Amino acid sequence: MPEPLDFNRHAHDWPNRAASRLVETPGIRWHVQVMGEGPPLLLLHGTGASTHSWAGLIPILAERFTVIAPDLPGQGFTEITGRRDLSITGMARATRGLLDSLGLEPEFAVGHSAGAAILARMSIDRQLAPRGLVSLNGAFVPFGGAVTRLFSPLAKVLTLNPVVPQLFAWSAGDRASVERLLKSTGSKVPEDSLALYQRLFSCPRHVSSTLGMMASWNLEALLADLPRLDRPLLLVTGENDLTVSPGDAHFISRLVSGSATKRLAGLGRLAHEEDPGRVAEAILAFAGRSGTPVW
Numbered sequence: 438m439p440e441p442l443d444f445n446r447h448a449h450d451w452p453n454r455a456a457s458r459l460v461e462t463p464g465i466r467w468h469v470q471v472m473g474e475g476p477p478l479l480l481l482h483g484t485g486a487s488t489h490s491w492a493g494l495i496p497i498l499a500e501r502f503t504v505i506a507p508d509l510p511g512q513g514f515t516e517i518t519g520r521r522d523l524s525i526t527g528m529a530r531a532t533r534g535l536l537d538s539l540g541l542e543p544e545f546a547v548g549h550s551a552g553a554a555i556l557a558r559m560s561i562d563r564q565l566a567p568r569g570l571v572s573l574n575g576a577f578v579p580f581g582g583a584v585t586r587l588f589s590p591l592a593k594v595l596t597l598n599p600v601v602p603q604l605f606a607w608s609a610g611d612r613a614s615v616e617r618l619l620k621s622t623g624s625k626v627p628e629d630s631l632a633l634y635q636r637l638f639s640c641p642r643h644v645s646s647t648l649g650m651m652a653s654w655n656l657e658a659l660l661a662d663l664p665r666l667d668r669p670l671l672l673v674t675g676e677n678d679l680t681v682s683p684g685d686a687h688f689i690s691r692l693v694s695g696s697a698t699k700r701l702a703g704l705g706r707l708a709h710e711e712d713p714g715r716v717a718e719a720i721l722a723f724a725g726r727s728g729t730p731v732w
């Protein structure tokens with residue numbers, strides 16, 4: 438039977454382990470990594486990932502920023518101990534609570550996929566006021582057609598069935614299955630990252646929270662509010678992203694005044710894992726243009 442992730446037992450080889458700390462807020466026991474000196478910069482990973490996905494990016498950004506990178510509620514080593522709210526607004530409120538507990542106010546924020554949607558929600562709702570936001574293959578646009586009508590109810594059913602996360606975690610023991618899943622995003626991640634994804638997907642709690650996040654996701658409401666986003670926004674896309682069309686970034690850029698797009702050739706959905714140096718260059722260049730002192 439797959440066992441739950443435990444920080445003390447399973448994080449000995451976690452990327453950037455020396456930067457890890459455990460932080461309690463009401464209803465959540467957070468795993469968060471804090472590294473570097475300079476203006477605070479918040480990193481939020483995407484659905485089903487964890488801080489490990491920033492393994493190569495955090496040290497680069499930490500040369501100029503105080504980087505704050507949490508595992509989202511229920512994912513990685515972050516445990517939900519109270520009421521479970523995995524919606525965009527719920528995740529936004531929880532992240533605000535973590536920042537308050539840390540006493541850090543981000544001057545810059547970077548989110549991958551669903552993490553970008555959470556950051557946009559926080560900024561629109563005045564829970565965050567960074568000088569600039571970077572979206573890495575951001576998930577802002579709802580899936581179309583029948584998928585929209587079926588996906589969320591299906592995810593809710595899967596989440597409510599306690600057997601499903603156990604079965605998924607059991608199947609994640611097959612490394613080839615995890616590798617196929619990641620390749621389907623259009624990215625080829627490093628071998629050590631692949632092994633860590635396998636560890637995450639083998640944890641029923643992580644799987645259950647990932648499904649719960651999918652079931653609770655309401656992108657229609659966020660999309661309607663995006664024109665109210667008044668922060669500089671850079672939409673970075675990997676041209677090989679097979680999950681979200683890179684063309685969505687151009688649609689979003691027309692909704693958000695003053696936004697810009699940047700396409701990274703040869704990279705997929707997990708561009709920040711494939712080539713953290715190139716992603717860091719885009720972030721640092723944008724931060725400089727947005728008035729954040731990084732040089």
